[in-house]
Amino acid sequence: DAGVTQSPTHLIKTRGQQVTLRCSPKSGHDTVSWYQQALGQGPQFIFQYYEEEERQRGNFPDRFSGHQFPNYSSELNVNALLLGDSALYLCASSPGTGRTEAFFGQGTRLTVV
């Protein structure tokens, strides 16, 4: 079992650019959630996907969008990057949308310059 995998692991982008991050959930998991973690802070919920639909959304602007594919993998897209978008982006998968444990990928460290 490969667990949750994310790509790329590191990324450097320029302000105003767009970025796409990818996540493959743990085998048997159908729910994917995305988090942003700034240095020294706890992860902040961006949104959750289940059955290819966004089910829950945190307090993030529309520049943050996502997608879930039939194989449960997911993408996070961020448009018009700002310096403040620099963070570790974590993907977590879980079996269903209930309040069960979530398993995290190793994250994508995004730096916006």
Add this chain to the structure above:
Amino acid sequence: RKEVEQDPGPFNVPEGATVAFNCTYSNSASQSFFWYRQDCRKEPKLLMSVYSSGNEDGRFTAQLNRASQYISLLIRDSKLSDSATYLCVVPGNQFYFGTGTSLTVIP
């Protein structure tokens, strides 16, 4: 009021010490709680789940006080390898994370 609040520390303790972290939550309807461990620049990993009054796993004990709406994590006989950030998580419509408590175990 934040959904989850933790003392960020840092906690610096000698090897062998006992250390406890507290976490308070605002939603009295919360039924389950998690403690995650996060090493520097790594992803959070599940340490313990708490579904009733508490849970114990070796040197680690998590306790839940519903009346006061806090959960605690107790680490006994601290090891150097316990140095990490410990995140308190309260599931709701989303996972609500605390800011994390930093622990450094000193030789």
